Amino acid sequence: MQKIAIIGLGFMGTMHAQIYQQLRHASLVAVVDKKVARARQALVTLGLEAKVFGTVEEMLKNCDVDVVDICLPTDLHAPFALKAISAGKHVFCEKPLALTLSDGRKIVAAAKKAGVFFQVGHCIRFWPEYMAFASFVKSRKAGKLLSLSLQRRAGRPSYSEEDWLNNQARSGGAALDLHIHDTDFVHHLLGRPEAVTSVGTKDKTGWSHIFTTYHFKAVAVTAEGGWNYPPHWGFQMAFQAVFERGAVEFDSGANPTLVVTLGDGKKQPLAYKSPGAGESSTGSGNISSLGGYYNELAAFINSLQKKMAPGVATGDQAAESLATTLSEIKSATTGRKIVL
Amino acid sequence: MHQVLIMGFGLMGRMHGDVYARLPDVKVVGVVDSSPEAAGKALRKHALGGVPVFENLASAAAAVDFSVADICLPTDLHCNIALEAFAAGKHVFCEKPIALTSEEASAMVDAAQKAGRQFMVGHCIRFWPEYVELKRLVESGEHGRLLSLSMNRRTGRPGYSVGNWVNKPERCLGAALDLHIHDADFLLHLLGTPKAVVSQGLRDETGWSSIATHYVYEGRTVTAEGAWNYPEKWGFQMRFTAVFEHAALDYDSRYGLFLGAGATDPVVLPVRPLDGYHHELAYFIKCLEQNEPVAISTGEQASASLDLVLAEIESAASGQPVFLNK
Numbered sequence: 001m002q003k004i005a006i007i008g009l010g011f012m013g014t015m016h017a018q019i020y021q022q023l024r025h026a027s028l029v030a031v032v033d034k035k036v037a038r039a040r041q042a043l044v045t046l047g048l049e050a051k052v053f054g055t056v057e058e059m060l061k062n063c064d065v066d067v068v069d070i071c072l073p074t075d076l077h078a079p080f081a082l083k084a085i086s087a088g089k090h091v092f093c094e095k096p097l098a099l100t101l102s103d104g105r106k107i108v109a110a111a112k113k114a115g116v117f118f119q120v121g122h123c124i125r126f127w128p129e130y131m132a133f134a135s136f137v138k139s140r141k142a143g144k145l146l147s148l149s150l151q152r153r154a155g156r157p158s159y160s161e162e163d164w165l166n167n168q169a170r171s172g173g174a175a176l177d178l179h180i181h182d183t184d185f186v187h188h189l190l191g192r193p194e195a196v197t198s199v200g201t202k203d204k205t206g207w208s209h210i211f212t213t214y215h216f217k218a219v220a221v222t223a224e225g226g227w228n229y230p231p232h233w234g235f236q237m238a239f240q241a242v243f244e245r246g247a248v249e250f251d252s253g254a255n256p257t258l259v260v261t262l263g264d265g266k267k268q269p270l271a272y273k274s275p276g277a278g279e280s281s282t283g284s285g286n287i288s289s290l291g292g293y294y295n296e297l298a299a300f301i302n303s304l305q306k307k308m309a310p311g312v313a314t315g316d317q318a319a320e321s322l323a324t325t326l327s328e329i330k331s332a333t334t335g336r337k338i339v340l
Numbered sequence: 341m342h343q344v345l346i347m348g349f350g351l352m353g354r355m356h357g358d359v360y361a362r363l364p365d366v367k368v369v370g371v372v373d374s375s376p377e378a379a380g381k382a383l384r385k386h387a388l389g390g391v392p393v394f395e396n397l398a399s400a401a402a403a404v405d406f407s408v409a410d411i412c413l414p415t416d417l418h419c420n421i422a423l424e425a426f427a428a429g430k431h432v433f434c435e436k437p438i439a440l441t442s443e444e445a446s447a448m449v450d451a452a453q454k455a456g457r458q459f460m461v462g463h464c465i466r467f468w469p470e471y472v473e474l475k476r477l478v479e480s481g482e483h484g485r486l487l488s489l490s491m492n493r494r495t496g497r498p499g500y501s502v503g504n505w506v507n508k509p510e511r512c513l514g515a516a517l518d519l520h521i522h523d524a525d526f527l528l529h530l531l532g533t534p535k536a537v538v539s540q541g542l543r544d545e546t547g548w549s550s551i552a553t554h555y556v557y558e559g560r561t562v563t564a565e566g567a568w569n570y571p572e573k574w575g576f577q578m579r580f581t582a583v584f585e586h587a588a589l590d591y592d593s594r595y596g597l598f599l600g601a602g603a604t605d606p607v608v609l610p611v612r613p614l615d616g617y618h619h620e621l622a623y624f625i626k627c628l629e630q631n632e633p634v635a636i637s638t639g640e641q642a643s644a645s646l647d648l649v650l651a652e653i654e655s656a657a658s659g660q661p662v663f664l665n666k
Contacts, residue, residue, distance in 0.1 A: 146542055146550070146569065147542060147550055147552075147567065147569075149552070149565060153581070197538055197554065199554050199556070199561045199563070200488075200561050201487045201488050201560075201561055201583070209487065209488050209561065209583065211488075211490065211554065211561055211563050213538065213540050213552065213554065215540070215659070220540050220541065220542055220550060220552060222540070222552050222563075222565070224490060224563070226488070226583065228487065228583055229583060229588045229600065230586070230587055230588050230600040230601055230606075231602075231603060232600060232602075232603060232604055233588050233600040233606060234600075234605075234606075240494070242550065242567060242569050242570060245571070246571055247571050247574055261570070261571040261573065261574045262571065263571060263572075264572045264573060265571070265573065267573075267574065267575075335556070337538075337661075
């Protein structure tokens with residue numbers, strides 16, 4: 001049994017708490033949140049029992065935990081991850097890994113040195129439809145992948161504590177907080193691109209909409225991520241993939257969500273495996289299904305149980321995705337192609 | 341009343357035949373097609389039974405009176421036929437893209453001017469109701485400034501063309517010039533010439549079958565993708581997403597046009613009935629009837645669209661941005 005402490009019981013922390021509740025080998029024993037009373041109330045609402053602390057130091061002193069799960073704003077990832085790692089805890093850290101590459105690398109190096117397990121919340125690697133797509137690509141059922149374009153669109157996030165998501169200095173804007181999901185998935189699927197060319201919309205909250213061309217030798221890849229849609233526009237993640245002898249499309253707003261067209265056949269649903277978890281009851285944010293969130297935490301707990309280091313969404317992988325996303329921001333800022 | 345000779349009675353010629361049949365002030369008086377039997381059969385199916393089929397423009401001109409040549413032929417044939425039509429004193433409606441090269445396009449524009457005849461190119465998206473609404477919203481500013489626009493045009497590989505000409509790069513230049521030019525042209529119509537283009541594409545034995553472009557404009561982000569390397573029965577999709585300061589406009593040919601603004605969920609926007617093919621030809625005939633120069637989708641504009649796409653192809657081939665000095 002892995003004993004878990006969640007740091008930050010906001011949107012994502014609440015989501016994780018609900019998932020741990022469903023995982024057989026995980027037990028949420030502590031929550032750290034500077035708003036102690038509100039966190040207690042949230043746990044009652046969720047029907048969960050865990051000790052609540054105002055600081056991570058108090059929690060570490062009073063609780064014997066195996067895992068620290070960091071669901072804090074991005075600017076706090078590095079200091080809190082380093083604290084947890086130096087206390088010898090395994091760490092699950094929300095994406096993006098950090099705001100800067102040097103912070104990101106510091107965390108990854110510290111985890112390696114301490115010999116603790118470390119995984120980052122790049123949930124799209126674990127998202128059922130994206131997983132099914134990745135195995136479809138590997139199967140080569142439709143031949144070689146020729147092109148892939150990915151989209152992630154949302155209304156402006158209004159649910160974050162102190163509105164930190166709309167504070168560029170804390171979140172890095174939509175480019176680093178939202179779009180990095182697709183950058184990370186591109187790495188997962190195809191490895192690191194040779195170069196990136198990006199353009200986008202920048203406002204006082206940072207790059208709130210970014211469009212990138214990923215330069216690979218043999219495949220044409222583009223992605224778009226933006227949260228400057230109207231507040232009630234909703235959320236959409238989607239991709240279109242063209243193969244030598246087929247096409248696969250995903251649209252979170254369509255039914256069915258994942259469709260394949262093979263050869264001269266008609267469109268048909270592409271099967272994917274949904275985890276057992278149900279809907280999130282938080283009702284906020286832009287995701288209603290626990291799918292990838294469940295899978296990523298289940299994988300992390302499983303690797304702890306089996307004492308085998310996580311292989312998907314590792315610190316190194318997250319650092320690489322961060323580096324590429326920062327290069328995209330640099331490209332959008334300078335108007336130049338950035339070679340990686 | 342204007343009499344039209346449709347040149348080439350393939351997919352597009354038949355489409356135009358259907359539109360003319362519904363329009364006042366215009367009559368199809370003849371068709372030129374290299375397969376007279378197939379054309380005759382198709383004419384009957386398209387409620388144009390009895391319309392004579394000719395071998396070429398000259399034989400048509402000798403037999404029937406017409407004021408308009410409507411060129412629905414493969415792209416590589418546009419220039420010569422248009423020059424012949426202008427020389428014969430005809431007004432010309434020519435399918436897009438205007439031609440395969442800038443030189444051909446200039447020759448066509450010059451010939452129209454010299455002949456003092458009207459010249460319009462079939463960039464139907466300028467007349468497509470949902471795109472007309474997008475332009476109206478950009479220009480009215482009622483939802484604030486346009487921040488970004490992304491456009492897509494996707495389809496299965498075209499299997500309908502006579503002699504399979506659209507899959508021959510030397511006749512059509514691939515999806516970039518035949519399909520994607522719709523969006524490139526509309527961008528010129530909406531936003532003027534971009535400073536530069538940065539493109540990425542896929543090239544196969546049929547030419548550029550897929551292209552994706554960033555258009556560099558001051559203060560807004562614009563991208564467009566066009567591909568016809570989807571599977572045969574995949575269908576067709578055109579779509580765009582426009583983000584304004586206070587709204588987002590989403591169009592998908594499979595779902596319709598949606599406006600999301602302020603504190604309400606996106607709503608379906610009604611658009612005017614009939615499609616861009618109808619509206620472009622109705623506009624052309626109206627210009628002829630009222631003796632007003634064509635102002636939308638002119639030869640000059642179509643030349644600029646061709647140049648833009650050729651710049652995109654150059655960028656896709658070189659991997660470098662291409663700057664447009666205009």
